[in-house]
Amino acid sequence: MQTSYVRKEGDMLKLPTDRPVRVGIVGGGQLARMMVLDAARLGLDLTVLAAERDEGSRGVIAVRDGDPNDPQDLQDLADSTDALTLDHELVPLEYWRAIESQGRVLHPGAETLQYTNKIVQRTAFAQAGLPVPPFSVVHTAKEIDGFASEHGWPLILKSPLGGYDGHGIMQVRSMDEANVMLEAAAGQPLLAEPHLPLRDEIAVLVCTSASGERVVYDPVRTIQENGMCAAVHVGEGVLDPAVASEASKIAQRTADLVGSVGILAVEFFVTKDGLTINEIAPRPHNSGHHTIDSCQTSQFENHLRAVVGWPLGSPAMTCKAAAMVNVIGTQAGDPTTRVGRALTTQAKVHVYDKTWRPGRKLGHVTAVANDIDTAEARAERAAQLLMYG
Ligand SMILES: Nc1ncnc2c1ncn2[C@@H]1O[C@H](COP(=O)(O)OP(=O)(O)O)[C@@H](O)[C@H]1O
Ligand SMILES: [Mg+2]
CATH class of the missing domain: 3.30.1490.20 (ATP-grasp fold, A domain)
Known part of the structure; x- marks a missing residue:
């Protein structure tokens, strides 16, 4: 966990003094849902723009129906809010750039968003001397x-x-x-x-405020199955401290390069030759869901604070170890019907209000403990109960 200050000039949102700050979120999935839950506590006035009926945020906010790929819907969202941010980065870059050119506050901005193109990203990172495969x-x-x-x-x-x-x-x-x-x-x-022989995968979340303040969450191990994040482990004994510290430094250089404001997730590969950057995501990320239950300030709260230029909260862990396991849809049907059983494991249960479909991310569980093995066992058990009963 680190805190630093990287002054960004001319990028402060002029906060309204006569009403709550209004933030528009493009996309209404589980990331928007978890931002809404934190925003309510902070008194931020959120508007979520989403097209699909069953996206995760509908259960916690009256979603504005619209298409994140439609320039007019995006413009209307920008016109009715003070700042925009993203639940997913699939919004067309040219629309984002057009709105930004009107002097609107967008985090991530178009400069950052362009790097979500994996070819642009990889080429630019290689040119900048960042380690890439x-x-x-x-x-x-x-x-x-x-x-x-x-x-x-x-x-x-x-x-x-x-x-x-x-x-x-x-x-x-x-x-x-x-x-x-x-x-x-x-x-x-x-x-x-x-196809790289991976020893490990690591992710680092860097949160940079529009005011220039920056915090970095402890690097985590991500466990992928079929190209999808299955679980995340963090805390004492999880990663080699030298590798974690190097990943943290590279992640901050990456955040500087892409001009990040808000959360930037940097995913790494670990091979016998060391660390390389796999890819980035300029928004809250699956590798940071554990922060809700294991850190002083969640990635969702810090992302929102960063977007409106408020002081950031400490990313320090409040426990020695934490394990997060995603709850994926199985043939056993809707996991929300089994929440009661899963709560016997001491894991925290998060379900997303999404229509059950096999293979779909429907929730996650996080368990904290004094050691990672205990946290992992609790979280795995809770996820199994939710997924299979
Ligand atoms: N070159 C590679 N060698 C080995 N495994 C890879 C490689 N590229 C991707 N993977 C695996 O697939 C996962 C998803 O790939 P990624 O590029 O991160 O796609 P996505 O955008 O779907 O997250 C990675 O986390 C890793 O487990
Ligand atoms: Mg990935």
Whole structure:
């Protein structure tokens, strides 16, 4: 946990003095839901813009129906609020830029949002000397073949935009399999990477306020299954302190490079050669859900404080270890019907009010303890009860 100050000039929101500060959130999933819960306590006046009927924020706020991909809906949201932020980064960059050019307060801003394109991001990070895995931007079968002859099969091919939870990335073992992805890309470039032998995956959340203040959460271990985050471990004994400290430093350099305000999540790969940056997300992140129950200030509260330029809260842990496990939809049906049983485990249960569907993230649980093994056992048990009964 660290705190520092990186003065950002001319970027302060002029806070209204005669009414609550109004913040617009683009997208209404579970990240918006968890921001709403904290915002209510802080007296922020939130408006959530969402298209889908069953997104997670509907249970806690009267959502404004609209399309985050529609320029007029975005403009209306900007016109009726003091600052805008995101639940997801799939909003078209040109619309975001157009609104920002009117002098509106947007965090992340367009400069930061452009890096959510995985090709832009990887290329810029490599140029800036940040550690990244070997990669190539490929358009043709010949280029993929060339990359494979250098690095060997299998390769990972990634769409530059719109990916999440492993959607938009594909492991390919041959040119035949690569051609499927190439055809789907319809002429758009792809990011090619070797399939790396990962020892570990780490994530670091950096929160930078519009006022320039910055806090950094303790680095966490993320455990991925099928390209989706399954669990997060944090606290004493979880990570090698030297690796954690290096990840924290690189994450802060990354936040500086992309001009981040609000939470920036930096995902790392750990291989035998050390740390490389996998990707970033300029918003609250699944790797930080544990902060609600294990830290003095949650990532959602600090993100909102940062967006409106309020002082940040301490990211220090209030326990020695914490484990978070995602609750994914299974054939056993809606996990909310099993919350009572899961509460016997001492884990904190968070359900998102989303329609049950197999494979969909429907909630998470966090357990805290004096050691990570106990926290992990409690959280795993709670998640199993919710997912399978
Ligand atoms: N080059 C790679 N080598 C090995 N595993 C990878 C590679 N790229 C991605 N993965 C695995 O897939 C997960 C999701 O990939 P990522 O690029 O983060 O996509 P998403 O945008 O869906 O999160 C990673 O967390 C990692 O577990
Ligand atoms: Mg990822």
